[in-house]
Amino acid sequence: MSATTTAKRKKTGTPNRIGLGLDPYRGLKTTLCAGCGHNSISERIIECFFEMGIDPTQVVKLSGIGCSSKSPAYFLSMSHGFNSVHGRMPAVATGAVLANKQLLALGVSGDGDTASIGLGQFVHMMRRNVPIIYIIEDNGCYGLTKGQFSATASRGSLTKTGISNDLAPIDSCGLAVQMGATFVARSFSGDKKQLQAILKAALSHRGTAVVDVVSPCVTFNDHVGSTKSYKYVRDNKIPLQSIGFVPFFDEIHVEEDFAPGSVREVELHDGSLLRLEKLEEDYDPTDRLKALGRIEAAVEQGQIITGVLYVDTEMPSFTEMLNLDDLPLAQIGPERLRPPQSALNEVMTELA
Amino acid sequence: MSATTTAKRKKTGTPNRIGLGLDPYRGLKTTLCAGCGHNSISERIIECFFEMGIDPTQVVKLSGIGCSSKSPAYFLSMSHGFNSVHGRMPAVATGAVLANKQLLALGVSGDGDTASIGLGQFVHMMRRNVPIIYIIEDNGCYGLTKGQFSATASRGSLTKTGISNDLAPIDSCGLAVQMGATFVARSFSGDKKQLQAILKAALSHRGTAVVDVVSPCVTFNDHVGSTKSYKYVRDNKIPLQSIGFVPFFDEIHVEEDFAPGSVREVELHDGSLLRLEKLEEDYDPTDRLKALGRIEAAVEQGQIITGVLYVDTEMPSFTEMLNLDDLPLAQIGPERLRPPQSALNEVMTELA
Amino acid sequence: MHDVNVAPVEEPVSQTLEEVVNDFSVHVATVNGSGSQSSNLILLRALFEMGIPVSGKNLFPSNIAGLPTWYTIRASKYGFTGRKKETDVLVAMNSQTAEEDVESLSPGRAVIYDEPLHLNDLRQDLHFYPVPFDKLVAPVCPAPKLRKLVRNIIYDGVLASLLGIEMEEIRNAILKQFKTKPKAVELNWNAAVAGYDWAQEHLVKKDPFRFERMEGNKGKIIIEGNAAAALGAVFGGVSVITWYPITPSSSLAESAQEYLKRFRIDPETGKATFAVVQAEDELASIGMAIGAGWAGARSMTTTAGPGISLMSEFVGLAHFAEIPVVLIDVQRMGPSTGLPTRTSQGDFLSAATLSHGDTLHPMLIPATPEECFEFTAKAFDVAERIQSPVFVMLDLDLGMNYWTADKFEYPDWEMDRGKVLSEDDIEKLLGNWGRYRDIDGDGITYRTIPGNRHPQAAYFARGTGHDPDANYSEREEDWIRNMARIRKKMLGTRRLLPEPVIDDNPNARFAFVGAGTSNEAIRESRSQLLLEYGIETAYCRVRGWPFSHRTEDFIARHKRVYVVEQNRDAQLRTLLRRQFPVIHDHLRSICYFGGMPLDARTVTEAVVEEERL
Amino acid sequence: MHDVNVAPVEEPVSQTLEEVVNDFSVHVATVNGSGSQSSNLILLRALFEMGIPVSGKNLFPSNIAGLPTWYTIRASKYGFTGRKKETDVLVAMNSQTAEEDVESLSPGRAVIYDEPLHLNDLRQDLHFYPVPFDKLVAPVCPAPKLRKLVRNIIYDGVLASLLGIEMEEIRNAILKQFKTKPKAVELNWNAAVAGYDWAQEHLVKKDPFRFERMEGNKGKIIIEGNAAAALGAVFGGVSVITWYPITPSSSLAESAQEYLKRFRIDPETGKATFAVVQAEDELASIGMAIGAGWAGARSMTTTAGPGISLMSEFVGLAHFAEIPVVLIDVQRMGPSTGLPTRTSQGDFLSAATLSHGDTLHPMLIPATPEECFEFTAKAFDVAERIQSPVFVMLDLDLGMNYWTADKFEYPDWEMDRGKVLSEDDIEKLLGNWGRYRDIDGDGITYRTIPGNRHPQAAYFARGTGHDPDANYSEREEDWIRNMARIRKKMLGTRRLLPEPVIDDNPNARFAFVGAGTSNEAIRESRSQLLLEYGIETAYCRVRGWPFSHRTEDFIARHKRVYVVEQNRDAQLRTLLRRQFPVIHDHLRSICYFGGMPLDARTVTEAVVEEERL
Ligand SMILES: Cc1ncc(C[n+]2csc(CCOP(=O)(O)OP(=O)(O)O)c2C)c(N)n1
Ligand SMILES: Cc1ncc(C[n+]2csc(CCOP(=O)(O)OP(=O)(O)O)c2C)c(N)n1
Ligand code: SF4
Numbered sequence A, B: 001m002s003a004t005t006t007a008k009r010k011k012t013g014t015p016n017r018i019g020l021g022l023d024p025y026r027g028l029k030t031t032l033c034a035g036c037g038h039n040s041i042s043e044r045i046i047e048c049f050f051e052m053g054i055d056p057t058q059v060v061k062l063s064g065i066g067c068s069s070k071s072p073a074y075f076l077s078m079s080h081g082f083n084s085v086h087g088r089m090p091a092v093a094t095g096a097v098l099a100n101k102q103l104l105a106l107g108v109s110g111d112g113d114t115a116s117i118g119l120g121q122f123v124h125m126m127r128r129n130v131p132i133i134y135i136i137e138d139n140g141c142y143g144l145t146k147g148q149f150s151a152t153a154s155r156g157s158l159t160k161t162g163i164s165n166d167l168a169p170i171d172s173c174g175l176a177v178q179m180g181a182t183f184v185a186r187s188f189s190g191d192k193k194q195l196q197a198i199l200k201a202a203l204s205h206r207g208t209a210v211v212d213v214v215s216p217c218v219t220f221n222d223h224v225g226s227t228k229s230y231k232y233v234r235d236n237k238i239p240l241q242s243i244g245f246v247p248f249f250d251e252i253h254v255e256e257d258f259a260p261g262s263v264r265e266v267e268l269h270d271g272s273l274l275r276l277e278k279l280e281e282d283y284d285p286t287d288r289l290k291a292l293g294r295i296e297a298a299v300e301q302g303q304i305i306t307g308v309l310y311v312d313t314e315m316p317s318f319t320e321m322l323n324l325d326d327l328p329l330a331q332i333g334p335e336r337l338r339p340p341q342s343a344l345n346e347v348m349t350e351l352a
Numbered sequence C, D: 001m002h003d004v005n006v007a008p009v010e011e012p013v014s015q016t017l018e019e020v021v022n023d024f025s026v027h028v029a030t031v032n033g034s035g036s037q038s039s040n041l042i043l044l045r046a047l048f049e050m051g052i053p054v055s056g057k058n059l060f061p062s063n064i065a066g067l068p069t070w071y072t073i074r075a076s077k078y079g080f081t082g083r084k085k086e087t088d089v090l091v092a093m094n095s096q097t098a099e100e101d102v103e104s105l106s107p108g109r110a111v112i113y114d115e116p117l118h119l120n121d122l123r124q125d126l127h128f129y130p131v132p133f134d135k136l137v138a139p140v141c142p143a144p145k146l147r148k149l150v151r152n153i154i155y156d157g158v159l160a161s162l163l164g165i166e167m168e169e170i171r172n173a174i175l176k177q178f179k180t181k182p183k184a185v186e187l188n189w190n191a192a193v194a195g196y197d198w199a200q201e202h203l204v205k206k207d208p209f210r211f212e213r214m215e216g217n218k219g220k221i222i223i224e225g226n227a228a229a230a231l232g233a234v235f236g237g238v239s240v241i242t243w244y245p246i247t248p249s250s251s252l253a254e255s256a257q258e259y260l261k262r263f264r265i266d267p268e269t270g271k272a273t274f275a276v277v278q279a280e281d282e283l284a285s286i287g288m289a290i291g292a293g294w295a296g297a298r299s300m301t302t303t304a305g306p307g308i309s310l311m312s313e314f315v316g317l318a319h320f321a322e323i324p325v326v327l328i329d330v331q332r333m334g335p336s337t338g339l340p341t342r343t344s345q346g347d348f349l350s351a352a353t354l355s356h357g358d359t360l361h362p363m364l365i366p367a368t369p370e371e372c373f374e375f376t377a378k379a380f381d382v383a384e385r386i387q388s389p390v391f392v393m394l395d396l397d398l399g400m401n402y403w404t405a406d407k408f409e410y411p412d413w414e415m416d417r418g419k420v421l422s423e424d425d426i427e428k429l430l431g432n433w434g435r436y437r438d439i440d441g442d443g444i445t446y447r448t449i450p451g452n453r454h455p456q457a458a459y460f461a462r463g464t465g466h467d468p469d470a471n472y473s474e475r476e477e478d479w480i481r482n483m484a485r486i487r488k489k490m491l492g493t494r495r496l497l498p499e500p501v502i503d504d505n506p507n508a509r510f511a512f513v514g515a516g517t518s519n520e521a522i523r524e525s526r527s528q529l530l531l532e533y534g535i536e537t538a539y540c541r542v543r544g545w546p547f548s549h550r551t552e553d554f555i556a557r558h559k560r561v562y563v564v565e566q567n568r569d570a571q572l573r574t575l576l577r578r579q580f581p582v583i584h585d586h587l588r589s590i591c592y593f594g595g596m597p598l599d600a601r602t603v604t605e606a607v608v609e610e611e612r613l
């Protein structure tokens, strides 16, 4: 494991493909905790959208409620944003792309937002293949409300207040593959290279692209599989526990050369270990059944499999299915929105 | 395919194990359409609970809203019933078994109730392994609101009003296996023998037993896979379409000897075909991954696989996990519900 | 006591044998799922075509087939087409309810019934007409499965004979009903003729009820309120409709979808200028509508009480983040699942201040199909103007029943898309724009639509506290300023809403206030009060909330004002009192909450009791 | 104009140099996540132990670490422990806000600050005390990571020196805070001493503020309202708690769980007489609570505004199917997500008639920790007595802040489990029972609990229309009878709710009505009005809704009654006017909706303006 220092804001250098510098891709200063995995993800979004030369005015960034859901304020300042309600961002995003199918929708959610309160909407969004990049910043807990379990918390883990979780975690990727998402990937907030690559791939996908990013909460969560070590480590490293004290941590990054096909252990801030398994380069992500099997197998081995797990490029997206006008609905003028007098006359005659 | 006449109400014969006749297991006269698959399921519940000698006073029957959800009124008149709100019966059932872990909870839901509005609660109930037999009376449509699609409607099917469904169906059993249900089975409302056997098996399970029963809606749904034939058959068999006219049909039953391991085509009322594949007798339902694979494979072949798909007898049920008092919470008296004066004193001293 | 809760009251018995022409009710009792809706519509349409003002109300169970259902037709040469509580002509086709239906009649009424029911033994003071439906149906309908259905058309023929409905119009109505199915036309026409011929031959007219051609329906149409509202949406320029099926609102979305397919798809490319999405539940349907409204569509959702409750959190978001969206609530009887197929005005209070915290949502309250059409179309203008959720409050009676109406006028007003900034507009403002800055002093601020290409166009919509530039803020001053501005905006809304319809009267002994479908009953009650008691009244029908100052003035002018409404807790009066506390003591209350469409007699009886007339 | 919306008003400047003892405020500005909560609590507890009436209010952002946060301590020898708007002693630890914090002070106030901030240049009219925290912390805290935290304990020592807080009590408070962690005790104590010693040596007292031991806290405790309500639930005999995390209610469920673990698990078997379930969302938590209530548990859920909105549909079900369940709403600032960490009384209206259709839900409104304890315990009795949802309305200020309170009295009343029939009871009734039959004429019917072994015990609970025997019914009469009965029941509830606390006064110029946490501000404002303006007032604090007749009488007795509340739209007054329309014109309104705990000066200023004093 290697933890490097927080990715520093890059200086605005040469402009990108569409002539913009890095600045429009940045957002406000983060108000998340130092060392929060969510910040690394924001950095990757900034870099990736800049490098791909995406026009930020044609992007909408949407979220629910949570630390993760706050993060759209911290990137793409030139894009419209919508911080909606807890767990129900998928519906809002669906509506937005209906209104304007040309928009590139970027959804950012948390594991609580997606897998607890928002599970139904998450599934139905995937089922519709709504065109969106849907990022789950997955820390296995509710960061913003101070560390309770979410539905992706691993069985047996403990909260700060000592409550243990008896329930099995929901594997968002497994669920996504099964429920019809057409692009499913998983990464780790600290794996710059992989996460960037996945985001870029997601950008070229037409339907729902689910990207589950393991993103440790440095403040509340003794992460995945860390049950045993948590208390020990905490008690030893930090000599006292004080209400509301959030120690300062650096963000975690794994080395850039973490190779496809290999397994890497990452030590989290509390000393617990994360076992990341990166898909081999020749993995075929178009086989739905195999993807499901692979995900389940990793779960059984206590590993977190990362990479692009599944892709289906055939399935039309929701806005395609609806056969919408070439012009975004939001831009169609009154003359086409209101049928002519003759149409009303026609109906009136029928009803008379 | 063979359609026999509606199962007639059996005469109350010899009493069962606990000395009751059939009557307490019956309910009010059904108000569902003649020929509705849901009625057959009610019959099976009556028979099965009678034959197993279940004490009906210790059963609670719960449902959401829909034609299916009405059916608890039509069986087990001696059991407390709760017809709650649309899609949210799982929570009500969870609360009920928390209050009294000795109750046998029987949930009856529809595909709209479970897979559309209720998807989130359905999943979280399974994740908790709430002790309940949860029957989905699955007709691929919203019967009670007149035939719109539910999330289990097959792609390409048409409603009476001619709207076609572009979305892939949710396979409730596949979802159940993945989301942690510990007993997952599927049957057909007309397969008396198999459905009975499955219900009996479910009765002896401790956690969440999901039983998805394909149960054709004779009034609104051109069922699974029937896309091509629907209009043709309708137009030819019934010379006129009249608002609010519900023709009378007999319930569909398949022969008793529909053998394990075989595939059977069942003709529905509208002439469409259902392909049921019955699991072979030596199928091992304890292998989660295989179960998943088998379900997905059937989907690809356009078949509906029936039988007990998955069982996990190890996982403790939710009420077991909570380590509740031996006495049901609802029956604990005030003296044990209210801690003694000394307890309050203790706290007051700490806070002073 | 000022509050009257009205239980059903019996009308005084009338044994008259004088002819009653074009002013009575026909009540058809059948079994749900037997297809009687077609025969009832044919009846309704035939009367309509005879020029008789008429309405038809379907009193149906929450069931698909098998339970009792009734259809009640009110014909009135005076144009009072509210429900008549009294049945004058009963058609008893349902053995489950026949005895009870007969028992409830006043003397002198007529009963057409299925012969084997032997209803004539029940009472001596009615006119009975037994009809051997089974015998009549067999020859005209060879297919046994369809006989249940065809029997119903036979009673159309019988009624035509007995009541003087023109068979020509029955034929026209059948043609209209089954236009694309010649076989069905033939089958039904033969059945109607069989009924007619048989009745002509075997029945002797004894009762006084008779229809006669008149000229009451010039330029009129027949339509359900839901279809009218659907047309309103279509001609109001809706572009996104999201919905979840629920009685009594489903048919609104479904007919909107049909009209949209017809008028808003490019015939050449097949491409649509709209999206209709059946969501997975109401949380999703309102969420999608909000997302669409935010991104610039004219969006709406339609639902009923349980859906309104589920939408509560999201509506608060739209209110606070200031996003236009139209919600149509076709009210049914609550609380909870309640009586899904019974009408009510029980959601006024919940809609008006839906969601936690301080909120206000304007309501438009139509009473007629014309208003369903107009108000729904207008609601989009209001919503986009004030950037907020706007409710259109229908009810089951209005939405699902057939009403006669004037042909709708083509919307002659320009669509108001509200304060939306284009790229150029932003450029001109020289950076002097903030999403929530109140530049005009009316509390309404300028918005940009996502996709606007100006580099300064973007803002961050949120349900959390924000400053005038849409930045997250927890500052006390920001919060107070913003909330005060929103209130100002909302109160200003009343100027955008339909004004009340006021029928003032200097001689009025007292006055009525009502809204929505209480209108028909109030209108007719006023006539009853005048004719039967010689009492003049005034009437103000409110059509929007927050209420207009004209409503306040009206109430101030009248010392006793009866607020007539169809709920238990005087919800409309509560809102009136809340807005106009000073004149609170003018307001009395007549509440009916039995779920039937309100009838005039019920109102009159209540007033008579209160006024000790 | 009767309505006053109160924006923050500055208190008149006071330049006094007279000593101010035990009657001032200390305001600590830090960075969220820096652990200052511990040092502030230590401060609070030390003052408490010195016998000084004191309260501490945490003004924190919706953020985990990094944003500005304030803690404001109010000490008052007179026992007025509401928030004081004016800061007397500022501890400026946060560079982000230090300048603004200093600017907002009145002259003559004291500022302790981190030396490198150089705040003393900002103004001449304040007393500045620079402290070199970094230099002081290094020797006492070798671990650099922890220094951010330990710095905060140093200001405790500095304040002890400057204001006369006894170091002995600081030590005791540290011991209490870190009881199980001797290392932490040592570290913190050393830091406090370092601050104290340095201050003793280097700082010269110039300001007038001083603490002094007194005898104000005999028999008192310090507690947050949420913990008090949690204890109320535990001693009220709760058996099922379902919840979903949301500020400011989470700590209520969490501390209930802790107390339950401690007192309601059999030490031998390890088995629990309760279940606490963190649900997947609020729809599920209320659904579970309803299922549990139906099946005989004493069940409750706790949430805040957004949760209340989401629970709306389910609450209508429980109301209509008549199922007992307790909902605790710890109100925060809405609408929508609003200001999650700011207090408000903005949910009165939504809670009172939550859900579509005609509904009413009783509310209990505590103002103190004692009442949080008592009312929560009582709420179960009320809920089971009336078989309906019952709301306990806390708010963030009450729930999450530390209050001094009398030790709670052990509930001496017998639990009321309501009208529940056992097997024997049913036997005795000889089949003469129906779930919804009103035998006693109070609208409350008898219920059975699932699991009851009597063959006639079962009934069918539903949200749809039903007859007295719980059979599905769409009959008009059944519906009307049932709804009328439910209203009767609900209106009768007021007799079960806590009576208002009335301080009448024959010489009162005008009167106040308030509820919940407005209490402290109103109490103190009355004293200000008396001392500063010589005006006597009367006061009625309502504690339940529907309101008691005593509240009506009180309002009737006073021509001008100011209803003080913490929301924009005068929600409490709306409910008062709704229930008592006849005296509506007595009611004026003082609404503060800025999210800070209400302070007396704000109330006084508003009244003074209205009364033109
Ligand atoms: C309806 C509703 N319920 C509860 C909350 C409180 N709440 C805010 S954030 C949050 C959980 C967020 O968890 P997650 O989505 O995992 O985000 P994280 O903070 O861990 O990034 C909750 C429960 C809310 N805002 N709205
Ligand atoms: C909140 C809410 N939304 C919508 C409805 C209307 N509704 C009643 S039943 C139903 C669908 C039922 O479908 P399903 O569960 O498949 O049952 P089925 O009738 O097909 O057996 C709907 C949408 C409702 N009762 N409540
Ligand atoms: S609490 Fe956890 S999730 Fe939230 S910002 Fe801090 S580290 Fe990130």
Ligand code: SF4
Residues within 6 Å of the ligand: B031, B032, B033, B035, B036, B037, B038, B067, B068, B139, B143, B144, B216, B217, B218, B219, B220, C064, C065
């Ligand atoms: S409508 Fe369909 S699901 Fe409902 S009762 Fe009739 S056949 Fe069954």
Ligand SMILES: [Mg+2]
Residues within 6 Å of the ligand: A066, A110, A111, A112, A137, A138, A139, A140, A141, A142, A143, A150
């Ligand atoms: Mg999380």
Ligand SMILES: [Mg+2]
Residues within 6 Å of the ligand: B066, B110, B111, B112, B137, B138, B139, B140, B141, B142, B143, B150
């Ligand atoms: Mg269904």
